[in-house]
Amino acid sequence: MELIDFLQVFIDESKEHLQACNEHLIKLEKDPENIAVINEIFRSVHTLKGMAATMEYGDLTNLTHQLENLLDAIRDGRIGVTKAVLDGLFFGVDELDLILQSIITGGNGTRNISDALQRLMELEKNPERTEQKKENGYQYSPNTEPHSIHEIVYDPLEITIIQQAMEQGSRVFEIMITLAQDCLLKAARVALIFHTLEKLGEIIKSVPSFDQLEEEQFDLTFTITFSTKSTSESIYQHLINISEVENAELNSLPIINPNWNQERLDGIVKNPQEVGSLEPFATFTAIPAINKTIRVQIERLDTLMNLFQEFVIHRGRLEQISRELDHPELRESVDGMAVLSSQMQSVLLNMRMLPISTVFNRFPRMIRQLARELNKQISIEIIGAETELERSVVDEIGDSLIHILRNCVDHGIEYPDIRKTLGKPTEGKITLKAFHSGNHVFIEVSDDGGGINREKVIQSAITKGLLAENDEQGLSDQEVYDLLFMSGFSTSSEISNISGRGVGLDVAKYTIESLGGTLTINSQLGRGTVFLIKLPLTLSIQSVLLTKIQSEIYAIPISFIIETVIKKQEEVMSIEGQKSISFRDKTIPLVYLQELLEVPGGAYEEDSLKIVMVQIGNKTIAFVVDSFIGHQEVVLKPLGNYLPPIRGISGAAVLGDGQLALIVDCHTLI
Missing domain, CATH: 2.40.50.180 (CheA-289, Domain 4)
Incomplete structure (x- = not known):
């Protein structure tokens, strides 16, 4: 297969890793001493580097390599997580995203990254960063926490398989395999190892499981329990000849009994000669169970849905015929078909649902950037990101939320000195919340800013010719708030990169209403504003x-x-x-x-x-x-x-x- 065949998988996974980098950088900014977050960023960058090298994208590979160096310096304690370092990391991730966008649009993934590389190298080598780290009390050390020894435990079925293999003249080995430090595609190497061993015998168990190995949810070492009639020397040679396999240790298992697990773990085996060599065993970090997924093009789901609807049409025709013939067995069969088709319809709809986190997760980074541009201090809290919406709704709602959030940042949250004068915390807060209610999803965007000044809105509308001078009499608060959705309306006196042109909320309202939803505003002067969006669960x-x-x-x-x-x-x-x-x-x-x-x-x-x-x-x-x-x-x-x-x-x-x-x-x- 050609590399182009893996392009879409590469793009999808790269997007996920870049999103993970952005999310963890936001966390790191709030908790600079969190070594676990640094390790997560490093892991995403390292994986992205391996994929880029495999796909032969040189600029992407070089930039991720330099990011790795900077992150490694942080992990080793040579530099601290200062403001300059964080800005450099954000800048590097932005450059990676620009390269990826060029690949998505059909480019060859090339970009002038010399400035980015120079900036990252200077941050890595500047000794002043280390002094600043010590002054601020940041103290980092390499991730040297010792791993616990993982003894393999077999269930009764696996013990039976091992015993039967031995009775048939096979030997059973626990094989500890270690991959090279610079292994780029661990999952591909694991697949090749399994393919090689399956030619020589039978794989009984792996730790971690094959699903976890396939998802690269392990470090560099894993263990396979394997039955074969081949010699240990032959197995070793086959494994060590595989590229990027650094070492393979074979431990022969003895004849075991149902209580062998406990005897082994308790260390009370009476005859050491019976158990053979039990050490060394592979070292593992506990890994949570993961869901096994498969990527499916949305067009295929659309086709499947269309075919299903054709099936429903024919089912309806059968129901009509069964009523006309009044045949009990036919009617019973058609009723069963109706139940099954209803269940199928529910499954198909769930397959098209996406968590709204796919939209929400990009906003913390955006809020951070806007706040810095305006010299404001703003945090964002996300609640209910797991709430699901139909894909077509998720695709459309993102831009509307951007307009609303930008309005909260620019018009809602006050400057730190003003908030301090008003007795508020200097850091403003925006809350983004999603929840289900009936057949609808509600999205609530709220801030603890200054609220909407009714008189200022009315005067701005009159000035722009959107409201006659005598028409403001008797307007309710909700009617005044609705003026904000009028095209061309803005309370900003100057046009900036963020607001002032009178477009944004009107576009958001139009988009939301075109989806069959509603957008309303509620506000209290001096206490904040709430935007409430109501959307249907699905448009299909x-x-x-x-x-x-x-x-x-x-x-x-x-x-x-x-x-x-x-x-x-x-x-x-x-x-x-x-x-x-x-x-x-x-x-x-x-x-x-x-x-x-x-x-x-x-x-x-x-x-x-x-x-x-x-x-x-x-x-x-x-x-x-x-x-x-x-x-x-x-x-x-x-x-x-x-x-x-x-x-x-x-x-x-x-x-x-x-x-x-x-x-x-x-x-x-x-």
């Missing part, structure tokens, strides 16, 4: 109200509907040429969906109007339809390339009886 499956217009079926998403009502024709009034109705002491515009969607057919002539009340944000409209069919969950499918974009239609759904229902795009229509 939607709860809809099926309605009929002429002979066609239209589906209106339930998330936009506040109520369905029936009104008499005489209750309709006309205000400045716009038909309207009175609803809960408010005047609501009335629109015939048939006219809006240009559905062919005769005009609506019934005495009673079937009305669907739809609301997005603070806007409400009354849609008139011919009839209500009922509530149903449907799978949203795009119209594809066969049809041009249709105004007011976001997609289609195939119903159980094979009919097609068009999904009404309420956001666009309103």
Whole structure:
């Protein structure tokens, strides 16, 4: 296989390691003496270096190597984690990300990294860093904590396998294998070792397990229990001839009994000659159990979902036939199929769900950078990052959250001297929280800053011509806050890299509402502001109200509907040429969906109007339809390339009886 065949795997894993570096650097900034965090950063950089070298990306390899040197100097106690060192580490990770981005966009991964290398080398060699480390009380030492000896313990089945192998004339060895220090792809080397041994005999057990070895969740040493009829010399030669295998020690196991585990661990074996050589054993660090995963292209999941929906259509047809024939066995079989398909649908949806941490994890680094640019002190707390959302929602929500967080940093959190005067901690706090409630996910962005000044917002809106001078009378707080979402609105007098152009919150609100969600603001002057986002769990499956217009079926998403009502024709009034109705002491515009969607057919002539009340944000409209069919969950499918974009239609759904229902795009229509 060519290296290009591994490119996507390389990109995916590199993104994960760079994200891990950023997260751990944020932790290191708060706790400079945490050697465990330094080791985690070193491990990610080292793995990235190995992958880059394998893929023959020279600049990426050289830069990660120099980062390794700097991190190694920190681990050895030669330099301390000063502000300059942290800035250098952040800078180096940023350069790695830029190189990776060029690879993602089809580049060859080359970049002028001479300045970055020079900066990292100067940080590593400057002896003043060591003195500063001692003055600040930072004291580091190499990670020399002794590992505990890991004795292999066999379960009853493994003991039986060992005994049977010996009865059939095989010898059983515990083989301690040590890889070279500069081994780049440990998992590939492990696979080659296993492949070699499987030709010579049978592998009974490995410590760590093969899954952990495959995920490189070990240092350089591991142990394999192996039965064979080959000689120990032959096994040794096969192993030592494998590239990057530094050493292999074979220990022959004796005939063991079911109590051998305890005897061995307690050290009370009566006859040392019976047990053979028990030392040395491999040294391991306890590793938590990990989930075994596989990367799957999202297009394959989409294809699988589409095929499943075709299956559902045929299932619906079978259900209809079984009802018509009234055959008990057929009906029983179809009912069982319905249960299984429901379970399959749930599994498929879960496969498309992603934790919102994939979006949240990039924000601590962004907040740190923005705070430094503005000379503010800000921390961020993330709660509920494990909350899951459908992939398409996760992909869209990131930019909106960036706009909201930038608003909190620039407009919400005060400068340290102002906070001190107000009796607040000099460090402001932003909280990013996600949680489930029903079929929705809520994301809450809050800060403990100065809150929203109502009068300042009103005056800014009047100055920019977004509000007439006399219109501010009687505005509620929520209506004033809604002014922040108007295009072109800003309370900043100067344009900066962070804000001032009047774009941001309006874009965030539009994006969130286009996803079927809502964005609201609550604020207390002097105490802070809360942005609350409400989103549907998934865009692929939607709860809809099926309605009929002429002979066609239209589906209106339930998330936009506040109520369905029936009104008499005489209750309709006309205000400045716009038909309207009175609803809960408010005047609501009335629109015939048939006219809006240009559905062919005769005009609506019934005495009673079937009305669907739809609301997005603070806007409400009354849609008139011919009839209500009922509530149903449907799978949203795009119209594809066969049809041009249709105004007011976001997609289609195939119903159980094979009919097609068009999904009404309420956001666009309103």
